[in-house]
Amino acid sequence: MPEFLLYEQDGDIVTLTMNQPEMRNPLTGNTAVPEFVEACERINSDRTVKAVILTGAGTAFCSGGNLKDMLRYSRDEIPAMQIRDEYRHGIQRLPPALYNLEVPTIAAVNGAAMGAGCDLACMCDIRIAADTAKFAESFVKVGIIPGDGGAWFLPRIVGMSKAAEMSFTGEAINANEALACGLVSRVVSSGELMNAAKDLARRIACHPGATLRLTKRLLREGQRVGLDTLLELSAAFQSMAHKTPEHDEAISAFVAKRMPGR
Numbered sequence: 001m002p003e004f005l006l007y008e009q010d011g012d013i014v015t016l017t018m019n020q021p022e023m024r025n026p027l028t029g030n031t032a033v034p035e036f037v038e039a040c041e042r043i044n045s046d047r048t049v050k051a052v053i054l055t056g057a058g059t060a061f062c063s064g065g066n067l068k069d070m071l072r073y074s075r076d077e078i079p080a081m082q083i084r085d086e087y088r089h090g091i092q093r094l095p096p097a098l099y100n101l102e103v104p105t106i107a108a109v110n111g112a113a114m115g116a117g118c119d120l121a122c123m124c125d126i127r128i129a130a131d132t133a134k135f136a137e138s139f140v141k142v143g144i145i146p147g148d149g150g151a152w153f154l155p156r157i158v159g160m161s162k163a164a165e166m167s168f169t170g171e172a173i174n175a176n177e178a179l180a181c182g183l184v185s186r187v188v189s190s191g192e193l194m195n196a197a198k199d200l201a202r203r204i205a206c207h208p209g210a211t212l213r214l215t216k217r218l219l220r221e222g223q224r225v226g227l228d229t230l231l232e233l234s235a236a237f238q239s240m241a242h243k244t245p246e247h248d249e250a251i252s253a254f255v256a257k258r259m260p261g262r
Contacts, residue, residue, distance in 0.1 A: 005035040006057075007042070012050040012209070013201045014043055021058025027116050027148075029069030033094050040097040050205035050212055052101065053197045054124055055108040061133065064115030065091070067142065087147050091116065095149040098123040100220070102213045104204050108197035109133040109184065114172070119150035122157055125216065127183065128197060129175040130190040135183060136172035137163070156223065158183050208246035 004025075006017040016039055018025035018032070027033065043049050056062055073083055098105070098120070107124035115138045121127050137154060139146050146154075146167065155163040158181045166173070175187045188196045204212065214237045222230050241247055253260040 003035060004030050004032045005039055007039055009049070012048055012205045013053065013198070014049050014051075015053045015055070018054075018056040018062055021056070021060070023066070024058070024060035024063035024112065025056045025117070026063050026066040027094065027120065028091055029066030033091055036094050037097045040101050044102050047209060049103055050207070050209045051201040052103055052105045053108055053194075053201055054098075054105060054120075055110055055194065055197070058111070059132075060111040060117075061107075061109045061113040062117030062120050063112065064117040064119075064138070070142075091148050094120070095123055095153075099153075102216065103209075104212060104216055106197050106200055108193050109135075109175075110190070110193055112136075112172075114138050115146075116148045116150070119146060119148050119153055122150065122153035122183075125219075126185055126200070127178075128186040128188065128193070128200065129178055129184040130193040131175050131187055132190045133175045133178070133184075133187075134172045135166075135178050136170060137166040138170040138172070140168065141170035208244060210244050211241055211246065214241060 004018060004020055006015075006019045008015045008017070016036075020026065020030060020032075023030075043052060072078065104126070105124040107121040107127040109121055109127060109129040111130065111132055112134050113121050114134075114136045118135045118137055121135070137146065137150055139150070145151075151163075151167070154166065157163075158166070162181045173181070173183075175184065178184045179187050186196065218230070218234060218237060221233055225233075249260050
């Protein structure tokens with residue numbers, strides 16, 4: 001079977017492309033999960049990487065779960081506990097791997113992001129969408145629940161009311177509706193999507209890699225700890241940042257009224 005996830009690195013920016021367009025880039029019934037986990041481990045261990053772009057080949061971003069493969073759960077004699085374990089050791093390995101990537105991630109949503117595909121985009125830090133994109137928390141449409149962490153991700157991005165509406169109706173929203181509710185931060189024409197994603201990645205990657213990783217970690221921790229704890233963590237991270245050569249050069253350049261590195 002051809003690899004599902006294409007890994008391309010251009011300097012300090014990695015582009016991950018889901019590459020099963022004939023099936024609309026599903027996340028199950030293939031090798032998507034282990035390939036994502038491996039790619040995330042590779043990125044975290046490569047200190048030269050400063051930003052990641054995630055997109056899909058073809059006309060869809062990601063169709064979510066493979067419904068044909070899913071039929072075996074209801075039709076075959078598979079115990080419920082076995083299904084539970086398949087989720088825990090299958091698609092549920094994806095959310096912590098992608099969400100906990102140390103570097104900033106950009107989802108360039110080129111088309112439909114359905115079910116787990118919508119949740120996949122939500123695992124990224126920033127989402128920009130082509131004007132042809134659409135999003136749906138569509139699990140209820142096929143009689144299941146968000147099994148991949150979507151009930152945790154979506155309310156944190158769009159708020160509980162909108163997340164409930166999307167989850168209870170399963171209905172798709174278009175790119176402009178996604179922009180209005182904060183699911184994406186920008187909508188661009190389909191032909192300009194990757195240029196916009198790469199431009200944003202470059203604007204991020206021009207900054208020190210260590211500082212980007214520390215800043216992302218603080219944003220993550222800020223979602224789950226109290227202010228006092230976050231301030232303590234910030235003090236520790238700031239002491240590390242002050243000792244980086246990039247910080248020293250930036251301050252020296254400012255004082256000398258010159259561009260850093262010159």
